[in-house]
Amino acid sequence: MSTALRPSACPGLLRIVQALDGGICRIKLDGGSISADQADAVANAAEQFAGGAIEATNRANLQIRGIGQQSAALIDSLLAAGLGPRTAAGDDVRNLMLSPAAGIDRQMRVDTRALAEQILDTLQSHPRFHELSAKFAVQLDGGEALAMLEHPHDVWLSAFERDGETLLAFGLAGCPTDRAVGAVALENGHALVVAALELFLELARPEQTRMRHLLDELPILAFLEQLRARLPIKAISAWQRVRAVDDLHIGAHPQHTDNRVYIGAVPPLGRLDPTMMRGAAQLARLFGDGHLRFTPWQSLLLPNVKATDAVQVLAGLKQLNLLTEPTDPLSTIIACTGSAGCGKGLADTKHDARILATLLHQAQRVHLSGCPRSCAAAHRAPATLLAVSPGRYDLYFRDATQPGFGALHARNLTIEAAATLLDARSRSPLDA
Template identity: 70%
Template sequence: MNSRQTPIPLRPTACPGLLRIVQALDGGICRIKLSGGAIRSEQAVAVADAAELYAGGIIEATNRANLQIRGIDGQQTALIDRLLAAGLGPGSAAADDVRNLMLSPTAGIDRQMLFDTRPLADRILTTVQQNERFHDLSAKFAVQLDGGEALAMLEHPHDVWLSAFERDGECRLAFGLAGCPTDTPAGSVTLNDGHDLVVAVLDLFLELARPEQSRMRHLLAEHSADDFLSRLAERVRFQVICDGLRTTRPGALHIGICPQAESGRVYIGAQPPLGRLDPAMLRGTAELAQAFGDASLRFTPWQSLLLPNVRDEHAAEVVLRLEQLGLLCSPDLALSRLIACTGSVGCGKGLADTKGDALQLAGLLQRYGHVLHVHLSGCPRSCAAAHIAPVTLLAVSIGRYDLYFRDAAQPGFGALHARNLTIEAVATLLDARARSPLDA
């Protein structure tokens, strides 16, 4: 693709892309889609430079393991050119929207993985970029490929998901539609047929879906899953799975020092406070990856990052330097467990300063000695979290929130527990709940 591009017209979804700058209250947003969440050190430096030179210096890690730059003003073309020159763009301008394939952040290095998903992911991404028919997919249409890693986000819904499992000595890929790997699979294919399955699903979706049916769930509301699968069976071989799969994982950490499959190597997970990095933080982290790792970073669906392939003897020093840059490297910090959307500071739909309120809440929870997973959302769209958090605060006005607790029997955020609470009242209520013997 030509190294010089100007912003392309907005599609109806108006999702940000690298070539599509979408306006917000705090300026334009440019979203950089990372293959498998990975970025080379020199590319990370290019992102830091672009954010510093052409925007407001705010870089966000997203819940799909991508990056976005906020606060872009009048230098959109210069920013885009900088990122394209670093190799962060799509194969063609029209292909940017379809690069939505999420892997485990530890693909290829996880001690529990059943196979390395990266070659298959590269093949799928190459196909969807090179075939113009797939460019009609919605910018939100997404695929997940799970290789059985211990560190995996299994709760984000995807239009198509594939998850590795082992049975009778054979590794296969279970798959499902409009859901998560924790759902009952629709069927399974061999590893060699994974690419053809995804292509067949995408082709069939585009044939059946009306223009307003941009997601798989929209199509399945009209065409039954059984009908879709019957048509799919005419295009690709798959086996029906009669029983569910075990999807629980040991729960590897995305924060702190964790061993890799290769002896003597670790990855180090670090959390940018509330998912935001400044240029110095990203540049410094890239330099650490260059000096102590494999000159790459991996971003995660938890809005954090990993430095892979660090030697055991260097781990403590890397953690110290990450903390000096302002990243959180301990899961025992309350702030490391909180997520918040942009809020009213940068979004016209936000009813409260969610990030400012999250900082206040983190301080109160730390004082009480509690480390809880809490999601603060400025409006019902829930942009910061694709999954349902154990605790959700939904803004209703400046500094006030409705409080929800996750409940599998309840739709949306879960069960409404209290309305119109201040942050201080939320902290007091959560402290009392944590101390209650009924919740022990």
């Protein structure tokens, strides 16, 4: 495979990006899924050719950190495990997010996996699409109860039923909880994605790398009018995506088939070591279908487990130091790499996050960011601690009327002071 790649700040499997703690390799997983044997290959690569740190990302991918001089050997080992793109140029554009419970969710309207495979194949094989930014992303939502609906995407599709027909609502530069701009028949889902991406590339200037950049200048109705010339689009009104259920990515939950469950576990702060990865892979072989699925909550699922085996699997995951209870404060805290591994980080966020978890009286969804780039969270968290210096943070609370992290609540807090304010907020009736 040719490894001639365009310059980018985003790591890929074939493009190692340097950080303070060594090189970073990002492994994009089709639909977030990885076989147990492939998981072992990732564990081996991290152990043999890097520092052993494996990260689950907020796009349901994996990263290996701390890569030194053996980057070529690491890449070769991952390619041999079938974890790479078909062509080097196709790696960047494999940005298609599904529900981690695609095909098994009890609430799903449609199994999105076949359409996802078709879209991914086109993204990799269509040379024009290789011009897209490495951040340009598509979401395919089958109506699952377990779905990340808050991450913005350049194009999103969401399944629903109208008059007995399954349709795909769609939108641009937003989320499935936004107002849809139209709908297409299920069989036209692939054609819609192709047409939307081709039209974007025709209309956008080189510096307009994301759909939102184009729509800042071009009215969305003008884009939609040109899209209608390429495929049939149905008008849509009064449709609203049903909100997903919190905490379905952790613990045991029933699937759409009787006597089968999937089991979710959270690596503390999204980071696994090789022992955790190999142990989870072995549990998937023994009790599941031989696959793991990673999630946008920086966690993993074991699908297709017999309900009678759930207790044993949960115990096995706990022995690996994976979190399986949504009441564990560390299971709901996310943190970027911070100053221990990133030159832009102003504080050691992962260290501070562990302290915060011991101080909070109940689990809360909190995001610690070492700088304003917000690498750990693609969505706006209910509470964000933005580092301003080592051990000091500004506290923001989500506010739909304000951009970025939301409303600034307090400045220059220690972790202890932040914990006090977060606990007070959680007890407030106004926050219920």
